[in-house]
Amino acid sequence: MAVYTEINDEELAHFVAQYDIGAVLACKGIAEGVENTNYLLRTEKGAYILTLYEKRVKREDLPFFIELMKHLSARGVTCPTPIRRRDGEVLGQLAGRPAAMVSFLEGIWIKRPGVEHCGAVGRALAAMHNAALDFPMRRPNALSLAGWQALAAQAEPRADSVLPGLAAAIAGELAFHEAHWPRDLPAGVIHADLFPDNVFFLRGRLSGLIDFYFACTDLLAYDVAICLNAWCFETDHAYNATKGRALLAGYRAVRPLSAPELEALPVLARGSALRFMLTRLVDWLNVPAGALVKPKDPLEYWKKLRFHQHVASVAEYGFEP
Amino acid sequence: MAVYTEINDEELAHFVAQYDIGAVLACKGIAEGVENTNYLLRTEKGAYILTLYEKRVKREDLPFFIELMKHLSARGVTCPTPIRRRDGEVLGQLAGRPAAMVSFLEGIWIKRPGVEHCGAVGRALAAMHNAALDFPMRRPNALSLAGWQALAAQAEPRADSVLPGLAAAIAGELAFHEAHWPRDLPAGVIHADLFPDNVFFLRGRLSGLIDFYFACTDLLAYDVAICLNAWCFETDHAYNATKGRALLAGYRAVRPLSAPELEALPVLARGSALRFMLTRLVDWLNVPAGALVKPKDPLEYWKKLRFHQHVASVAEYGFEP
Missing domain, CATH: 3.90.1200.10 (Aminoglycoside phosphotransferase (APH), C-terminal lobe)
Incomplete structure (x- = not known):
């Protein structure tokens, strides 16, 4: 429950520009997830969760997690849906960490x-x-x-x-x-x-x-x-x-x-x-x-x-x- | 930069029901503000910041801060605007803390x-x-x-x-x-x-x-x-x-x-x-x-x-x- 990695506005803008989700309107580090750093991002197109994967998550496991969320979303399980970049990829790099953007889920x-x-x-x-x-x-x-x-x-x-x-x-x-x-x-x-x-x-x-x-x-x-x-x-x-x-x-x-x-x-x-x-x-x-x-x-x-x-x-x- | 006070869903729903802002759609503790606990709240009517005032802020000072934000907002300074409850008050109580809801400001x-x-x-x-x-x-x-x-x-x-x-x-x-x-x-x-x-x-x-x-x-x-x-x-x-x-x-x-x-x-x-x-x-x-x-x-x-x-x-x- 912490923000382990800070991101600056320039690297954030550069990262978000790789997606077709418009410009950043707000970005708040949220106290969610013990293993990773999560930001709640609002852009011109909607709300997203931006996750920076910290060292406790193995990089080689990330494709399994990302593909699983895509698979489950496609079959009607309401879960975060990874957002594709313009180049089709879903896993990127931000502030020296692997990073991905997923859809924001409403609910508490x-x-x-x-x-x-x-x-x-x-x-x-x-x-x-x-x-x-x-x-x-x-x-x-x-x-x-x-x-x-x-x-x-x-x-x-x-x-x-x-x-x-x-x-x-x-x-x-x-x-x-x-x-x-x-x-x-x-x-x-x-x-x-x-x-x-x-x-x-x-x-x-x-x-x-x-x-x-x-x-x-x-x-x-x-x-x-x-x-x-x-x-x-x-x-x-x-x-x-x-x-x-x-x-x-x-x-x-x-x-x-x-x-x-x-x-x-x-x-x-x-x-x-x-x-x-x-x-x-x-x-x-x-x-x-x-x-x-x-x-x-x-x-x-x-x-x-x-x-x-x-x-x-x-x-x-x-x-x- | 921390969430000092956790709130449960029942007390949150009860607190939010005092306002004319619809039901809660999401509520995330955010890593913002060193002195207080802040939640980014989404309701059916929009986005808000819910602040729980922790002990470093003196309770008797809260009316000054709240009234100042109202005053500045009314004069065109873009700052958080305190939201009135149905009873006209802006300061409430949540999880044993004084609490207030203000408008959410876009920007980073x-x-x-x-x-x-x-x-x-x-x-x-x-x-x-x-x-x-x-x-x-x-x-x-x-x-x-x-x-x-x-x-x-x-x-x-x-x-x-x-x-x-x-x-x-x-x-x-x-x-x-x-x-x-x-x-x-x-x-x-x-x-x-x-x-x-x-x-x-x-x-x-x-x-x-x-x-x-x-x-x-x-x-x-x-x-x-x-x-x-x-x-x-x-x-x-x-x-x-x-x-x-x-x-x-x-x-x-x-x-x-x-x-x-x-x-x-x-x-x-x-x-x-x-x-x-x-x-x-x-x-x-x-x-x-x-x-x-x-x-x-x-x-x-x-x-x-x-x-x-x-x-x-x-x-x-x-x-x-």
Whole structure:
């Protein structure tokens, strides 16, 4: 949530002149996106988001993200649409960073989602999975099991400073997932980060999905598990089965979940909680001096993980056959 | 440059419903303004800036700022116009903070101002001074001589850690201004912070002035001196007399500067440099852990101050009778 890279008016005017969107009327750095710098741009032709990709996003991954947004937009998923330059390209360079311009989506994100929002996000997630079925590019999930092991190794020496016993508990979780992570479920493009701040609503209806910069190829049901963690826990860390029921029902109304996918949900949700706990833990332990971004509490996800450890079947998530 | 206060969708909708501006279509925290939290709001009726006043702005000063913007707007100065609620009020409450909505100004600020921008800012400053001549409210400048003494006392114990000898040099400057600060020059409402990021340009023309939250009643020529410091030095800290000439000529084309005002400019510019050096120095020495805002270098203004110490007459600023 920061503007990492400042741009001056001359380089901005030069960059924008490569597009057929008229002259710049206003340009504001916005507090959106943790990984990249985003400007809200108004030109004579409309509103756009100008994104400068900072070093945490790998340059070689950018074509996957850009092409995915183009693919999803073309299939009716409301998401940012990359704007082509006059030369047909969508990826440019600005202030020494790779940069792209996408359409601006109206809507605001919901700070305290209700049951109806969970139903809507389930439907939108399934629609996104369906729309990406014929997307030809692949991007392995860097934050799957192997990635978790690397994160755990980074955090290990100081994990117990956050919570005594945490390092050993993480090692136990990694061993559990080594043994139990499902391998044969339907795979495809997953959003992988569909938290409330990445879903816009307008007049009570879901109006768009944003931030595809963790999207990758992985198990579709894993994306559902990420959403259960992101949308269905209360602020006191209690799981809300009514929200879970709405999210699962919404998803299944658009894309059915198979029996093996449903059976795997507790493991997938537990793994998803581990993944977010680990990235937050590493960030927590490595806050640079003068950081512009406040790290998120890793223990929130540890509490969610502990809930999933004791889930015996998907019925506990609110699932109704 | 940060979003200090988050607002949730429900309190936002409730707040906006007090105005006749339609429903919220989008709301983005923007990286603008160091003192307050600003959101760029789009509603069915247009674009607005929603400002939440953080603790560095005194609540009792808000009516002065709000009424000043209304006054200036009504007299043709392009600046944010406070939006009235249905009940006629302009100051409300949001997320526990005083809050107001103002019109959105198109334009972008110029990172590297040229001579023509300096001329335009001189004209706009004079026009603002003229437009505020009949503004009935008064607000003493909290950052005038007495305020500098308080800042110097705060910085004194650690000033030499920034530059050896700085504490004694500051004490010398304060004594100089005690003896030489002009008292009988024309006074009125000054902007007091008209740096390049507070001046918007559109298609090469000045399109508006923003951020009136340091505005106060003080010597008009002091505002000119602040602008000489803010607009007419190069990044290597060298004074650019061509820019100064343009700024002074622009100002005088709209509001003449009297002989005593011109004679006082070197002292006023030296005092202005001291004022910005002192506030930056105090911020520099008091960066809180996990700060969202990077402090600005106080020594930039110390170098400017040292230039003004050796200015014998206004001719050195580029002034041409």
